Amino acid sequence: MLSGVSIVCFAVSYAVALGLEVSRLLFRSGVRGAAMLAFAGAGLVAHSIFLYHRVVSTPGSPLSSQQDWFLIAAWVLVVTYLYLVYYHSKSPFGLFILPLVLGLIAAAAFFADAEPYARGPASRIWGMIHGASILAGAVAVLIGFVTGLMYLSQARRLKHKLPPVRGFNLPSLEWLQKANARAVVLSVLMLGVGVLSGGILNRITADPNAAPLPWTDPVVISTMLMFAWLVVASGITLAYRPARAGHKVAYLTLASFVFLVIALGASLMFDTEHGNPRTGEEKPAVEETVDLSPSAISTGGGRA
Amino acid sequence: MNVQVVGCSHHDTPISVREKLAFSPEQTLEALDQLRRVFRHVEVVLLSTCNRVEVYIAAAGGELPSGEQIAEFFARFHGLEMEELLPYLYQHAAVDAVNHLFVVSCSLDSMVIGEDQILSQVKQAYQAATDQDTTGPLTHTMFQAALHVARRVAAETGIHTHRVSVPSVAVADFAKQIFESFEEKRTLVIGAGEMAEETLRYLQDEGAHDITVVNRSPQRAVELAERWRGRARDWEELNQAVTDADLVISTTGAGEPVVTLETFREIESNRRQRPLFILDLAVPRDFEPAIADRSDVYLYSVDDLQSACASNRAARDKELPSAMGIVRQESARFMADLHHRATGPVIEQLRRGWEKPKQEELARLLNKLSDLDDRSQEEIRRSFDRLVNKLLHPPLESLRDEARDGIPHSLLDALSRLFKLRD
Numbered sequence: 199m200l201s202g203v204s205i206v207c208f209a210v211s212y213a214v215a216l217g218l219e220v221s222r223l224l225f226r227s228g229v230r231g232a233a234m235l236a237f238a239g240a241g242l243v244a245h246s247i248f249l250y251h252r253v254v255s256t257p258g259s260p261l262s263s264q265q266d267w268f269l270i271a272a273w274v275l276v277v278t279y280l281y282l283v284y285y286h287s288k289s290p291f292g293l294f295i296l297p298l299v300l301g302l303i304a305a306a307a308f309f310a311d312a313e314p315y316a317r318g319p320a321s322r323i324w325g326m327i328h329g330a331s332i333l334a335g336a337v338a339v340l341i342g343f344v345t346g347l348m349y350l351s352q353a354r355r356l357k358h359k360l361p362p363v364r365g366f367n368l369p370s371l372e373w374l375q376k377a378n379a380r381a382v383v384l385s386v387l388m389l390g391v392g393v394l395s396g397g398i399l400n401r402i403t404a405d406p407n408a409a410p411l412p413w414t415d416p417v418v419i420s421t422m423l424m425f426a427w428l429v430v431a432s433g434i435t436l437a438y439r440p441a442r443a444g445h446k447v448a449y450l451t452l453a454s455f456v457f458l459v460i461a462l463g464a465s466l467m468f469d470t471e472h473g474n475p476r477t478g479e480e481k482p483a484v485e486e487t488v489d490l491s492p493s494a495i496s497t498g499g500g501r502a
Numbered sequence: 503m504n505v506q507v508v509g510c511s512h513h514d515t516p517i518s519v520r521e522k523l524a525f526s527p528e529q530t531l532e533a534l535d536q537l538r539r540v541f542r543h544v545e546v547v548l549l550s551t552c553n554r555v556e557v558y559i560a561a562a563g564g565e566l567p568s569g570e571q572i573a574e575f576f577a578r579f580h581g582l583e584m585e586e587l588l589p590y591l592y593q594h595a596a597v598d599a600v601n602h603l604f605v606v607s608c609s610l611d612s613m614v615i616g617e618d619q620i621l622s623q624v625k626q627a628y629q630a631a632t633d634q635d636t637t638g639p640l641t642h643t644m645f646q647a648a649l650h651v652a653r654r655v656a657a658e659t660g661i662h663t664h665r666v667s668v669p670s671v672a673v674a675d676f677a678k679q680i681f682e683s684f685e686e687k688r689t690l691v692i693g694a695g696e697m698a699e700e701t702l703r704y705l706q707d708e709g710a711h712d713i714t715v716v717n718r719s720p721q722r723a724v725e726l727a728e729r730w731r732g733r734a735r736d737w738e739e740l741n742q743a744v745t746d747a748d749l750v751i752s753t754t755g756a757g758e759p760v761v762t763l764e765t766f767r768e769i770e771s772n773r774r775q776r777p778l779f780i781l782d783l784a785v786p787r788d789f790e791p792a793i794a795d796r797s798d799v800y801l802y803s804v805d806d807l808q809s810a811c812a813s814n815r816a817a818r819d820k821e822l823p824s825a826m827g828i829v830r831q832e833s834a835r836f837m838a839d840l841h842h843r844a845t846g847p848v849i850e851q852l853r854r855g856w857e858k859p860k861q862e863e864l865a866r867l868l869n870k871l872s873d874l875d876d877r878s879q880e881e882i883r884r885s886f887d888r889l890v891n892k893l894l895h896p897p898l899e900s901l902r903d904e905a906r907d908g909i910p911h912s913l914l915d916a917l918s919r920l921f922k923l924r925d
Contacts, residue, residue, distance in 0.1 A: 226658050445798070
């Protein structure tokens, strides 16, 4: 019965919830809030069932493939959305978060590779740490992007002295700025763990006879670029307090999003060794080593 | 079943009269107690705010006190002459009374339409009457329906979201959109204009308590600071006070800006780009308009806010017909329910009258068919129940339809005679 749930089921539920969010701008309704929660909640249940089914039917799940990675990132975003809607029911978080959710699901359905990553017992734990931390970092960047957009939109309205738009009651600038700054810190920490664990993964699973995942791999380069950007930007904000305030932190998160898109795009578009079994063509493998790297973006996964 | 309201409001009654008629919370309890003793068998709720004094009276049966009797009670309670009150009192009965309560609860009859204080005042009035045991089934139903209607209007219209006074717009539509909380924010008041006081009241309601006053007259600054539980600073410290502040309300009578762009650049360099909300209520303006272009500065003048007020007023006026539509719809539904409830005893008798022969026939049949198993017996019982319900359905539906326009006395009488329900 569980296998009857498809990606379309929860994507449609989220799309309806997004439609209801858009309708906030058009008319008032006493039941819309409950309907939005019901559709998003139903989508999340279907989404969870789908992932559960993947876990029980696919060795190495969760995070066993590029597709899983995108779907779990979408799942985490939906949970975040429901949490925010519960506490800020009047704010249109869905207008910003649900398109990202649908984008991740679309990437999972149409672009991402559903073939499982190569895996092996030695690197299993590091692979999980690597994949989960990169995923958490990426979701933090997405949340930062959302709060950054909301900040700039709210600041623009206030600067131009415009009255609030019906159905578009954004949180206060102070709240958005705090959320933004926290998202930056979380993304740096999580990506840091992801990069480090990726490096370790590349070492411990290294077949002495196999070539390691090269640092010039597009996924590695793009992820390192994003991480470097976040480290530099966070360093500046720590050293120079005004950089943590107002528009600057919002622009910082928007730029981080661009780096994230580049990193995700690299994993989908370019020919990458990341996540592939690395048996070593020049030197025959002594033992089976497997890349457990569950993420589509990493620095040092992909050892076999 | 009778319902009526007698009272006066800001529409036709001057404040001098409303002041005399107003009931303090203690007086309200005393008045409810007296009303219960004077008018036995009626349910009473007394609503007294600065804009209205109203007595809601209901009785399941029997006569309600007249408007004159209520006026006499008001006059006696407050030691006034009847002639002073009578010209201002209004009286609504039945559906008009219910409609009036709904309109009041939804803040559609308030001085500032859409203000949300009235709903809590209605709740308090209802609670006080319940505590004094002067409410009953009718007033319970009426006031709970009023709260429901107010919630519905709030959810389905934007009547409460559109503020129309400059201070309320400044705080709700702008300051609260910048700051999440005002508890740790520093508010600076420059000058001593009246509107600053009103704005401060809104800010204090939101939790602002760190208030600094700067005035050219140090003595006046100290007086204001004491009144607002803040502290005073010298006029010479104005720049430092702006540097420290998160919110500035400026209302001086100065002929030229007290903070120029040049001065603000110096202030800005020490603020470390913290957001600054400036409400410039002075005419001519106290802050040079170019300051508004600085980063993280949100500067609003009276004109800016008045245009926001005007657009809010227009938006609110657009919502008014739909809010009134909801009230009318709910009033009609409430009255229909109330009338339908009056048919309850006849319906009950009718059901009982049909139940008895049903049970007798059922017993006789089951007695004859004693070899039936339990399942078949149960099926026969259900079939009899369905038959009675189907036979009762048309008269009950007719009663419900007739109850929409009032208690259907003639139909009730006809049913009673047809089915000999008097016994």
